[in-house]
Amino acid sequence: MPGGRAGVSSRNQMSTGRTGVRPRRAVPTDGPREISLPPFPDAGKDSGEAAADRNIRGHPFAGTLLARRQATVSELTVLGAALVVAAIAVAVVASGSLVGSGPGFATLLVLTILAYVVAGLAWRRARPWSPLGPLLIAFGFFCSIMSLDALAQPVAHTVGILTEAPTTFFLIWLVLAFPSGRLDRTSRWVLGGIGAVILAGLVSRSLAMPMIQPALPLARCNAACPDNPLQVVHHASLTHAVRIAGAGGRVAIFALVIGIIAVRFFRASRPRRRILAPVYVVATLLGLAAGMNQISTNWIGAHVGPDDPRSIAFSATWILFPFGFVASIVLAYVYVGAALASMVRELGVSTTVVGIERAVQRVLDDPRARLAFWLPRSHRYVDRHGRGVALDELDAGTWRSFDKSDGEPLLAIVHDAALEEDPELVEAVGAETVLALENQRLQQDLLDSIAALRASRKRLVAAASAERRKIERDLHDSAQQMLIAVRIQLELARGRVDADAKLDAQLGRIGDDLDRALDELRSVAHGIYPPLLADEGLPAALTEVAARTGVPVELRLEDVGRLPEEIETAVYYCCLEALQNAAKHGGADVNVTLRLWWEPHLLRFSVSDDGLGFVPDAQPDATGLTNMLDRLGAIGGRISIRSAPGRGTDVDGAVTVGA
């Protein structure tokens, strides 16, 4: 594909394309600067800088090499730090004496830290503008504090356990902020309320419980737990009430969050569901496992050991949770691959603008997606109906513009807001659409020039044909008439010659010469343009031609009626050429069959002989054949010439008429 380079450069252009995505690291009010379209020079510089800025922070395959290397270095640093922190946590757990299954707890901690940090790094790499990546990483580090659970020292133990309450808050924040990283108004209220409930539970537990159980099953110390140094209220029934209420509050929170994400999921558009699904699934699983855990330990009072299925389920979903984010990204890439493949397929079938737009809608899974095309002269975008599309009046995150490979704006895709979280898909679809449109324009140009070529060829042939008719008429009306007049006069003169036998004989010879001259002129004029063709049409003219050909011709002519002049002329000369070839090269005993007939919308003719034939490629004098091809080609007809030595020759032609 010659577009290897073009593909790369268009991809680079693509990454610098302006988007409706708000620059998330910047202050939100900064948004409009990037949204404004820069067809005007003064605006161009600004947005150019913004574009370059995005480019570095940008996309995994969009960044420059330097930016990518820097990104990789910072990722390795974070990962190294996570390993160090995990090692310390393991050391802390090992030094403690409280936890019954120390190695299990240590393993859980290491896995937790690494899982969240790795997931955060992956998220940050794919969505560098999103706060979710840093949040995940921070959460991973934060979890290391829980290693203090293993210590018997009461203050350290209590600090470790108190960190558990914020983890719930953090995780819920992650779920509610997913996928954009931002919390909408409702989420903020909900999260605030949950925070208040959690804080209340934390305070009440700290003040009322004689000792506090770690929530993580693997960290349980049960009866061996040290006393709570913060306890100020010593009342058994109150302790019980706080315990039950705390567990109830947590279960209610989990149920609330599961309910919220369920509602969100079922209200979401199809593209958004695809993005939400992985994280919502793991979040629901974790919520259910945590709820079960609360119910069984606090209400039922069961002793849930670390090997209990409920414990294992909780630990597993706890580790699994961050991978929901990784899965979301991986699925996005997988979907882009499949989507592009199906888009390429669809664009292969339909290259109309409507077809391209439908392909985009299907691939984005957004039935309301629209294409907006840039009009370079009027500096605006229009949709395929020609209606103006004002991108800067649209919501941020609902459109993305793409440039041609030469940097000119070409089109924008206006899409569902959810696709903002699927930038790989939108960019890939946009790049594919740019290619398809450019390709279509090239194809259109090619078709236009082919059509122009055909039209000019047709005009040339028509002009030549008109010229021939004119010459034929002129010959008839001038030279031939004059010769005929002279011939008449000559005979009249002969009639007046009395008794001069010699003069009469001489005049007779002159008369014969004149007759030959007339015959000659007649056949020249006829060769230039047969008057019978113009007067009577193909069957009559072909009948006459067959009679003049020096070989037996069997005629099977349908009465095809009168046809456009260029068709009659082309078919006539093709048959003439083929007949002459048969007479010239067919041998002494050649018999020719000339056929003319109708098929629906198709005028067909064939000239077949049983003569000597020839090897088609070895024909030294192929101008006759070329003439036939040219004449029929000019009127959009087809002709095939089949021959082999000893097998005769078949000339077969077809012309589309009236379609």
Next chain:
Amino acid sequence: MSRAETRAKPAGADETRTYCIVVAEDAYLIREGIRQVLEQEDEVEVAEFCSDYTSLLQAVERHHPDVVVTDIRMPPSNTDEGIRAAATLREQTPDTGVVVISQYVSPHYAIKLFEDGSAGRAYLLKEHIGHRNHLMGAIREVANGGSVVDPAVVEVLVEARTRAKNSPLGHLTPREREVLAGVAEGKSNAAIARTLFLTKRAVEKNINSIFAKLDLADDTDVSRRVVATLLFLSETGSSSSGGA
């Protein structure tokens, strides 16, 4: 039918008659040639010279000529006005004979001229007009309801037909072919006998033999015989369903 009786006489027998003629020819030189040819003839009186289709029909209405001598190709369309005029006159004044003079050797036009009846019609090539008795002979024939086809045209037909594969003309003797050509030219048996130096009886024998070999129905009506022969000759083995 009075015509059939006159036709039975050899052409030119009615020497005392004077034929009123209208000539239509757009080319000046040819018109002059025709004028000179006809001026030599005492039995002819040219009522008017026209140069296009419309004026020809008007002149016929004015003069009620015995014979019209017309160019095949004239204004307004320069295609086959002469043949169309012959067809029109067949309707309007059936007794008027028409001699179409043409530069086309193609038999197609001759056959077309005879399509709606060959009685009183002749098809001559222009270059032969000066030949002694050629035009005058045709005028006499058509005035008497006969038919004439220029020998050159018949020659084209016979040649093409002879060449054709399995041509029935292959079964004819050279003499029979000559007689057949005479028939196609519209000659009476007597005329054929004169040109071929045969007895009338020999011509009749030949004709019977030819028509038997070609599986044609003999017709004592000479002009109907012409058409049958011309059509037979023009078939050229073709299964053309018309147009030609």
